[in-house]
Amino acid sequence: MPHFELVWSAGAAGIPVPAEREADLRPLTRWLRGRGRALTPDDVAQAVAFMHEHARAAVRATADLDLILTPTLAELPSPIGAIRDDADPSADFEAQKRFTPFTSPYNMTGQPAVSLPLHWTNEGLPVGIQLVGQPMREATVLRVSAQLERARPWANRHPEVW
Numbered sequence: 001m002p003h004f005e006l007v008w009s010a011g012a013a014g015i016p017v018p019a020e021r022e023a024d025l026r027p028l029t030r031w032l033r034g035r036g037r038a039l040t041p042d043d044v045a046q047a048v049a050f051m052h053e054h055a056r057a058a059v060r061a062t063a064d065l066d067l068i069l070t071p072t073l074a075e076l077p078s079p080i081g082a083i084r085d086d087a088d089p090s091a092d093f094e095a096q097k098r099f100t101p102f103t104s105p106y107n108m109t110g111q112p113a114v115s116l117p118l119h120w121t122n123e124g125l126p127v128g129i130q131l132v133g134q135p136m137r138e139a140t141v142l143r144v145s146a147q148l149e150r151a152r153p154w155a156n157r158h159p160e161v162w
Helices: 002-016 021-024 027-037 041-061 089-099 104-109 138-151
Strands: 067-071 111-119 128-135
Touching: 002 027, 002 041, 027 089, 041 104, 067 138, 104 138, 111 138, 128 138
Parallel strands: none
Antiparallel strands: 067 128, 111 128
């Protein structure tokens, strides 16, 4: 995760934003950009190399699997803004990582993945599962997703607050 965070920060810093618009960005984005600007090219290269090495190892470790099934989130959906902390962007980022720990690994490996709302709480909130496929096997992920949607349709379901 620390290597992913460095690359994420470098990516945020690399997005061209006119200086006069920087203040319009969310505090978290400004914080990430500041972290990214503090990195040296060597820091970023080492982080990318580490991520690639571990991504290849993760793909090799699961190469005999057609799909990997995980939760989408670590907890039930929260109200909009519940984990946001503009006063402390570092705490905001930590809260986001705790909320979505199952998706980040596949941002690093580049494997195709999808979140599907296959369960609903008593309050009508969707609970997602994540299906992850092998590299360049998007068709498998999409076929299984379509089969699940036919078996458990969700297109017309939404929480009452919508």
